[in-house]
Amino acid sequence: MNHEIIRRSPDEHALEVLDAGIQTTVQDWPGRRGMRPRGFFPSGPMDHFAARVANVLVGNAGGAAVLEIPVGRFSARVGAPGLVALCGAEGAAPSLNGIEVPLWESFEVRPGDLVSCSRAKGPGFRLNLAFSGGFAVPEVFGSRSTHLVAGVGGIDGRALIRGDVLTTGTPKARAIRRARLPQSLRPTYPEHWEIEVMRGPHTDPEFVTEQDWADFVSAAWRVNMNSDRSATRLNTHHFQWSRTDGGAAGGHPSNVPDFSYPLGGIHINGDTPMILGPDGASSGGFVVIATVVHAALWKIGQLRPGRDTVRFREVGIQEAYALAAHTEYALDPRHLETL
Structure with a gap:
């Protein structure tokens, strides 16, 4: 036709x-x-x-x-x-x-x-x-x-x-x-995901310990049923923190002065990490320990609440750019198969 x-x-x-x-x-x-x-x-x-x-x-x-x-x-x-x-x-x-x-x-x-x-x-x-x-x-x-x-x-x-x-x-x-x-350009959807992140903006020793970061990138985080377009909630975890409270920002060490949140930022509300989705809050007062790189944001949309798990893998700026280039390659109409 x-x-x-x-x-x-x-x-x-x-x-x-x-x-x-x-x-x-x-x-x-x-x-x-x-x-x-x-x-x-x-x-x-x-x-x-x-x-x-x-x-x-x-x-x-x-x-x-x-x-x-x-x-x-x-x-x-x-x-x-x-x-x-x-x-x-x-x-x-x-x-x-x-x-x-x-x-x-x-x-x-x-x-x-x-x-x-x-x-x-x-x-x-x-x-x-x-x-x-x-x-x-x-x-x-x-x-x-x-x-x-x-x-x-x-x-x-x-x-x-x-x-x-x-x-x-x-x-x-x-x-x-x-x-x-083409099959070779299609994403795979596992039940146990690896999602690429970059540190920060609050991975400074002022906020979290090296052990906190090591725990963050080694744990298998369960996707909570109470996840939606605003935020993907993960299982709770007892972080050590580098301080006893948030100072003027609040009584819990996860509290910081309000600032602009990044899309895909992983903020920690008390003991609960949350990945900020596209309908999320634009600002707030919780530590953002890491941010999902642009090329991996699509994975957040395919996490199945109540079943899937996530491990976070730290990448640098060059690898983030390379991942983005691979994504754009697959979106080039010249690489489609005509039926």
């Missing part, structure tokens, strides 16, 4: 939601940058790699709006011709009109088709669904991403519900080009 042409009217109905799952949201990458001074973390997809690949597979720019589907349960009726791709968590049995379709590969849809997926058995936790043309929700502060805590972006700042209708942008009339990401 590579010779057919997609022709659509502006803002054409793309999907009507039949089953929205537990918290499906509209997200775009990289979210609303430059808004931290106003109290907004960027939002955007928890797994930016899967979201961007899904967009590339349907011919969109990598930053077009997609649907982020936690746990995988979702179904929708198609209202416009185009391409769809699903990337992310395994075991969700995505289907088109009841016939299973593969992940990491685009497929053609027509009006009246039913796209659905069941509960993702894993490994992995989130799926990303892209539609050719992207989803045309209004931009708020320069992004279409849903920020659930602030209630902005997406559709009325909330998760999707049954009956929501998503419109799509209008791509230039073009030949349909189904594609897939």
